Amino acid sequence: MNDTVTLAHGAGGKQTAELISRVFKEHFNNPYFTADDASVLPAPTGKIAMTTDGFIVSPAFFPGGNIGKLSVCGTVNDLTCMGAKPLYMTCAFVIEEGFAMADLEKIAAAMEETAKEVGVVIVAGDTKVAGRGQVDGCFITTTGVGQVMDGIQTSGRFAAPGDAVIVTGDIGRHGTAILLARDEYGIEADVKTDCAPLWNPIHALLTEVPDVHVIRDATRGGVGTVLYEIAKEAGVGIAIEREKIPVTEGVLGVTGMLGLEPLYLACEGTMVVFVPMEHAQKAIDVLRQQAHTHGAAVIGQVQAENKGRVIIQTQLGARTFLPEPGNELLPRIC
Amino acid sequence: MNDTVTLAHGAGGKQTAELISRVFKEHFNNPYFTADDASVLPAPTGKIAMTTDGFIVSPAFFPGGNIGKLSVCGTVNDLTCMGAKPLYMTCAFVIEEGFAMADLEKIAAAMEETAKEVGVVIVAGDTKVAGRGQVDGCFITTTGVGQVMDGIQTSGRFAAPGDAVIVTGDIGRHGTAILLARDEYGIEADVKTDCAPLWNPIHALLTEVPDVHVIRDATRGGVGTVLYEIAKEAGVGIAIEREKIPVTEGVLGVTGMLGLEPLYLACEGTMVVFVPMEHAQKAIDVLRQQAHTHGAAVIGQVQAENKGRVIIQTQLGARTFLPEPGNELLPRIC
Numbered sequence: 098m099n100d101t102v103t104l105a106h107g108a109g110g111k112q113t114a115e116l117i118s119r120v121f122k123e124h125f126n127n128p129y130f131t132a133d134d135a136s137v138l139p140a141p142t143g144k145i146a147m148t149t150d151g152f153i154v155s156p157a158f159f160p161g162g163n164i165g166k167l168s169v170c171g172t173v174n175d176l177t178c179m180g181a182k183p184l185y186m187t188c189a190f191v192i193e194e195g196f197a198m199a200d201l202e203k204i205a206a207a208m209e210e211t212a213k214e215v216g217v218v219i220v221a222g223d224t225k226v227a228g229r230g231q232v233d234g235c236f237i238t239t240t241g242v243g244q245v246m247d248g249i250q251t252s253g254r255f256a257a258p259g260d261a262v263i264v265t266g267d268i269g270r271h272g273t274a275i276l277l278a279r280d281e282y283g284i285e286a287d288v289k290t291d292c293a294p295l296w297n298p299i300h301a302l303l304t305e306v307p308d309v310h311v312i313r314d315a316t317r318g319g320v321g322t323v324l325y326e327i328a329k330e331a332g333v334g335i336a337i338e339r340e341k342i343p344v345t346e347g348v349l350g351v352t353g354m355l356g357l358e359p360l361y362l363a364c365e366g367t368m369v370v371f372v373p374m375e376h377a378q379k380a381i382d383v384l385r386q387q388a389h390t391h392g393a394a395v396i397g398q399v400q401a402e403n404k405g406r407v408i409i410q411t412q413l414g415a416r417t418f419l420p421e422p423g424n425e426l427l428p429r430i431c
Numbered sequence: 432m433n434d435t436v437t438l439a440h441g442a443g444g445k446q447t448a449e450l451i452s453r454v455f456k457e458h459f460n461n462p463y464f465t466a467d468d469a470s471v472l473p474a475p476t477g478k479i480a481m482t483t484d485g486f487i488v489s490p491a492f493f494p495g496g497n498i499g500k501l502s503v504c505g506t507v508n509d510l511t512c513m514g515a516k517p518l519y520m521t522c523a524f525v526i527e528e529g530f531a532m533a534d535l536e537k538i539a540a541a542m543e544e545t546a547k548e549v550g551v552v553i554v555a556g557d558t559k560v561a562g563r564g565q566v567d568g569c570f571i572t573t574t575g576v577g578q579v580m581d582g583i584q585t586s587g588r589f590a591a592p593g594d595a596v597i598v599t600g601d602i603g604r605h606g607t608a609i610l611l612a613r614d615e616y617g618i619e620a621d622v623k624t625d626c627a628p629l630w631n632p633i634h635a636l637l638t639e640v641p642d643v644h645v646i647r648d649a650t651r652g653g654v655g656t657v658l659y660e661i662a663k664e665a666g667v668g669i670a671i672e673r674e675k676i677p678v679t680e681g682v683l684g685v686t687g688m689l690g691l692e693p694l695y696l697a698c699e700g701t702m703v704v705f706v707p708m709e710h711a712q713k714a715i716d717v718l719r720q721q722a723h724t725h726g727a728a729v730i731g732q733v734q735a736e737n738k739g740r741v742i743i744q745t746q747l748g749a750r751t752f753l754p755e756p757g758n759e760l761l762p763r764i765c
Contacts, residue, residue, distance in 0.1 A: 110756040133512065133513060151523040185481055191485050
């Protein structure tokens with residue numbers, strides 16, 4: 098097979114079949130993989146969740162992950178937020194002519210490994226190849242279908258005064274890692290993405306802790322943007338405390354140098370969870386025992402006042418509105 | 432709102448919310464549209480079909496359609512091929528900074544109209560904006576879930592000697608329309624894409640004609656490529672007759688001038704259907720009564736000899752192997 102992807106690999110003929118069989122079948126093989134136009138699958142029962150996400154991150158490889166791992170985590174985590182066990186996934190690639198076949202292999206291998214961790218099956222795919230300059234490297238769109246756990250209903254609308262606001266780990270690592278990987282600032286720091294699939298820890302949480310109100314992935318726009326969204330959807334105020342927000346030294350150092358707010362930097366393996374305050378300690382205990390969520394912490398609570406706003410209390414005790422996110426958020430991270 | 436799409440529209444903050452609410456909600460609104468990470472939907476029963484397709488066609492607007500219509504038809508038709516009623520769809524956009532908002536509106540409107548024709552609901556979406564030059568215009572990835580009709584099982588593997596080979600309409604129009612829209616050859620001809628959603632006619636076919644073996648969308652690579660795929664999957668030969676293949680005068684003229692084979696030009700609203708010869712007339716009668724499939728015709732039959740090959744009989748009665756498709760197929764059409 099060629100060392101790089103050619104236009105012929107995307108034309109639907111012999112070379113496309115070869116690419117699918119040598120790269121994608123190799124990594125995604127399962128009983129549902131088919132040469133027909135769609136996969137035929139056993140239907141889930143009850144309620145399903147469905148979501149889609151496009152990934153155009155540049156660079157495609159970064160410390161702690163690559164666009165393949167990211168594309169599976171993103172969709173797995175979106176399903177997870179609805180309390181849905183990820184069952185089936187599809188992936189559609191748009192690849193630039195000349196993209197290294199070895200890199201495509203690494204991307205597919207990362208997708209395979211991440212999908213296996215949560216037991217989701219990649220049931221269908223699509224490959225298009227765009228001419229040089231028509232697309233920057235490799236874009237991946239993943240779509241997932243999951244089965245919602247019996248009796249579980251989560252939504253930003255369910256945030257209620259008295260809820261504890263929990264983050265499942267330290268924040269801002271993915272955004273910082275991408276920023277450093279771009280090498281535009283000449284900063285060297287050891288920051289790896291937090292990119293991880295969170296179905297297993299959240300499944301444990303939902304099994305052991307009753308009455309979880311909100312689970313939301315803090316990706317584009319970070320924790321700050323997500324909290325603003327929830328505050329507006331539920332018509333509540335959200336008060337958080339700066340000193341309780343877990344941030345690694347690496348992220349603190351980089352964001353300090355560049356004057357960035359970690360609350361607006363993307364996470365790809367860190368979620369925001371709202372539970373009634375009386376269940377907060379149990380939730381933290383459960384999460385801290387699971388892979389990817391050892392660093393879970395309560396960072397604040399929901400209040401009836403200041404509807405639609407996020408209030409932050411500084412280390413010195415001053416309380417201020419967190420500025421509302423808007424305009425272009427840097428860096429592009431997914 | 433701005434006249435063009437900006438990077439801020441893809442950053443996940445205020446402007447993204449504005450774009451979603453003014454363009455996408457406007458056209459895709461339905462009870463399942465949500466601000467949460469995934470849509471929660473009633474599960475289908477029995478068997479589901481799932482498929483995904485990326486669309487990077489250039490230009491995005493062409494005679495008879497645009498990339499939005501195409502992206503819904505592609506996924507609807509893939510589900511249709513498995514005898515699955517299209518239920519839920521997602522769409523993920525990657526848009527180049529500077530793309531005209533008015534064009535995005537037209538694309539969304541076409542998606543809405545096409546989805547309505549078959550009753551499929553767009554339940555989730557994603558929007559990313561790439562910098563100028565990182566992507567060419569607008570890419571759309573659609574994914575669909577459908578419910579397979581009770582008792583229906585179709586596959587390329589089921590092609591059997593004695594089957595009639597039917598096309599649901601004239602061939603090669605989409606590929607020709609895109610080719611002309613590129614304006615690289617200076618040819619003027621009145622050829623419109625055949626792009627259409629075929630669930631309704633195929634549903635009628637499957638309801639009224641027993642024992643349909645194969646339904647396959649003749650998109651990338653056209654009817655010729657699809658017939659080769661089926662011949663290999665089922666281990667049969669497929670004999671077709673040139674004079675029975677419906678091709679419009681416009682397509683014949685253009686392909687004649689450029690030396691192209693209509694059998695290798697893409698269709699986006701024309702399928703290949705295999706039924707036992709005794710049901711062929713009934714199938715043709717049913718299809719000809721339906722929108723989009725008035726031009727259905729039997730073009731050949733399956734035979735036990737020449738396994739894995741496609742044989743074509745010319746107007747003069749000569750029989751020859753259809754050359755096997757490979758390499759880059761022109762033009763890129765989806």
